[in-house]
Amino acid sequence: MSLPSQEPSQPVYYKGVKFDANHSPVAMEMAESFEVRDDDVFISAYLKSGTTWTQQIVSLVCADGDISEVCKIPIMQRTPWLETVDKMGTSEPVPKLLEKAPSPRLMKTHLPYYMLPQQAREGKGKIIYCARNVKDVVVSWHNMRRMVIIIPCGTWEENFKEFITPKEAYNGFWWDVIPEYWRHKDDGNMLFIKFEDMKQDLRGHVVKIANFLGKTLSDQRIDEVVANCTFSAMKENPATNFTKDPAFKGKTRNNFEFMRKGEVGDWKNWLTDQQSQTLDAIYREKMKDLDLTFELQ
DSSP states (O other): OOOOOSSOOOOEEETTEEEOTTBOHHHHHHHHTOOOOTTOEEEEESTTSSHHHHHHHHHHHTOOSOHHHHTTSOHHHHSOBTTBBOTTTTOOBHHHHHTTOOSSOEEEEOOOGGGSOHHHHTTOSEEEEEEOOHHHHHHHHHHHHHHBTTSOOOOHHHHHHHHTSTTTSBTSOHHHHHHHHHTTTTSTTEEEEEHHHHHHOHHHHHHHHHHHTTOOOOHHHHHHHHHHSSHHHHHHOTTTSGGGSGGGTTSBGGGOOSSOOOOSSGGGGTOOHHHHHHHHHHHHHHSTTOOOOOOOO
16 A cells, blocks of 8 residues: 555556556556566455455465564565555656565556566466455455545445446456456466455465465464464554554544454345345346355455
């Protein structure tokens, strides 16, 4: 997450898709032709779908040193945001900075599949995609917008309507983005996981991710990773919950926290019956040919 400014910024557009102002069309264009290394890892997810959680797991699994020390490094430094411009001092597009980064390079992205680096889509490097049920996504995205000053925020009803409008949805229409990744779930360089499944079995997913990345971890090391990847641990860690970092004081609205609840089923506290039915109807229409389901609790 880049440092928020003091005023909302207009969204940016790339290839007809709307993104928040953290994104950079220059960086997105560079990302498509990005030179991928065999040991690159792309941590991808639709916004508010478990990106930071997956970043934490992957970065700790890949750490060869002391996990407790790695946990102190801000997540945005461990896994830079591919389609942005560096906000930590250089102002360079992140793909440019990554050219000189040592291997293995870990990076996060919210890009739709067809905007990923071409070489990654051709099988080079590894892609870990985390998906989350759409009802919790729309709620979490609304609350994120209530917090981060740089992203314009309407009422709950306005943000909901925008989310279900294909040309207005940030980062692409959920029902277009997730199916595209799902159709590549059996690619040799793709691991498709779900937020809800990680909530049910965090340790199992740490092992699954380690195996996918070709990492052999001892039981003790797996336990250490799991302990540092629980919601409560990450919420209290300024390296993962950036609103715990003193540098962000006064730069969020109403003292909201980046890591809010991390639950499955919070949508029941927000969606009206009509809104829930609207999401169900879109899901039935857009996902009818896919064997992809989500636990809604």
